[in-house]
Amino acid sequence: MDVNIVHEEKYQQFTVTLEGDEEAELAYARPSDKEIDFTHTFVPESARGQGIAQKMIEEGLCFARDKGYLVIATCPVVAKYIARNKQHQDLLK
Template sequence: MDYQIIHEEKYQQFTAKLENGEEGELAYAKPQDKVLDFTHTFVPEAYRGKGLAQQLIETGLAYARQNNYKVIATCTAVQKHVIQHPEHQDLLQ
């Protein structure tokens, strides 16, 4: 399933607006200029196992690539995703 994901820069997160006011999110910090540290991923229980976390992570990594950011994967879900998708490993700081 494809989810609409928006980048909310003021909250430093990528957000999927879901039913019943729920949200999935990939949060980040900016510890340095041109570096994004993906700190955590959250998916409501009813949406787990449906690819939402992967879509959030892919969106965040695509944003990093398009904007010439390096990535720190503090979040274990992001770490696992990058290991499973070696095409993203060049983004790691």
């Protein structure tokens, strides 16, 4: 499935617009200038199992790496993704 991920810095989230005006989101907070805390991942039930959350998380982690941010993974889905993808573990605070 091809997904279009939009980074909405104003709202501190990465979003994917789905059919029927539903949205998936990866929300974050910025506790400091050098940190990003991924706080919440949501994918509507009708779109689960298609890898949308993983794609949003990957996009968020690439953004963090590009900006030089340390990552806090408050969201358990993000924490699990990082644990399974060792190439991102160096980002963890």
